[in-house]
Amino acid sequence: MSDFLPTGIQLTYLVAASLFILGLKKLGSPATARNGNVIAAVGMLLAIVATMLDQHVLNYEMILLGLAIGSAIGAIAAYKVQMTEMPQMVGLLNGLGGLASALVAVAEFWRFLDTGSPVPLDINISMLLDVLIGGVTFTGSFLAFAKLQGLISGSPITFPLQQPFNLLLLGAYVAGSAYLVITPDSLPVFLAVVAVSLVLGVMFVIPIGGGDMPVVISLLNSLSGIAAAAAGFVVMNNMLIIAGALVGASGIILTEIMCKAMNRSLFSVLFSAFGSGGSSAAGGAAAGATDQTVHSIDPEEGAMMLGYARSVVIVPGYGMAVAQAQHSVRELADQLERMGVDVKYAIHPVAGRMPGHMNVLLAEANVPYTQLYDMEDINPQFEQADVALVIGANDVVNPAARSDSNSPIYGMPILEVDRAKHTIVIKRGMSAGFAGVDNELFYKDKTTMLFGSAKDMVSKLVSEVKQL
């Protein structure tokens, strides 16, 4: 009888783990995704209830209070957040998960210290890894949040001797850990290891530019899973290990997809600040810019080009999202369709600030997802398009990625808008994109510029098109 409860808890964990796997599988297809999310949530509920029944858990009232407070905060955040702020939200939640995992290790360390019982070697190593991964996830995610939210500059921050400093930190972590493996009850050294881990998280994200954020967010997502798995090794709980491993794997897959979409290796994203090596190329392009002219038009002309086209491909970028112009864009598309124009949307894999971000934003504006085309599907179609309308996108439509081997973005797959018969670019000014590279697309004969904020310009286009 005394075995009944622990066995029941373990079996419930098994069910919960299966539900997680099933839920993730269903998240992979648009038709079943919502179901999948609910299934995973049920798995989580089961796991939490089972854990509460554990005989070692006596502190119900406080834990229930903690669960209630956390749920309230989480629910409010989930309903208040704007879809444009999704990357920040995921970053923030990631950081909280990482911090929670790290705290599990710290709490466990304190328990060993309090009771004076010896720390087994494997638990000790797991605790140290948990502190490192959880700590890096925590500070790294919060820094990514600050960059995305614009609290600090999104451009890469570098300083002299950055790499040696990082190596020194890593060395300090390894040395501290080695010391703790031999003398597990040294509180000052443990705290030092915690501090070093937190600083490492900051150092990890600080040199990474805003353009690489989709990669960073994916990677931190993966790390938050691995941190949870590490916490699982600390308290020897299979549920944590399985769920953590699943999330770790999914994050790594998304990281790889994002790297491929930018034609960058993970190594170069993490260890070389974007644009630092490309100063000569940027200088060359700027010199070229002076003797090239830009064709600028007003919304009336733009509306005429759009209204009398047979097919229009809209290329939305993050600039559209920042200006909250997605609803006006849909209005424009609807109006054009009413006039018999064939409208498609071309979505670059790294449009936006996290994987798939642009799809969510357009979904929010009720754009049917049958109109959204991935890069591979739309690129062959640009040649048949009369007008490519680029709204707040820059680097992902820069032909230099195809032609200029000196450009820092050379080799990145782009949307080939310059192959369309005409290209209209809506942009605030001539500033460079996140990669800090000048865009030769703007100087082409077939390209016309509409200078202004995305929302303003698109609204003007809508009213002009209506008057045609």
Next chain:
Amino acid sequence: MTEALIAALFVFVLASFIGFEVINKIPPTLHTPLMSGSNAISGIAVIGAIVAAGERNTNLSVFLGLIAVVLATVNVVGGFLVTDRMLQMFKKKEIKA
């Protein structure tokens, strides 16, 4: 103890492989919901936190455990709800299309 560790390592590695298999080939449209959904799952740390906060004692490890419970719950509840909010928009669109 080592035996338990080996078993745990087996579980970890095999679960990672399942993760890779299950999540491969996800359409770009679902990248963001997948990420926030899996993010919610990483809030499973709440279980470790509950265990850590479980003792009927008022010492530092229980206190840290309780903080971890709150943080991980924010991660779990916020993650699942925001994912549902996003997927709801996709669904509405499907009916319309």
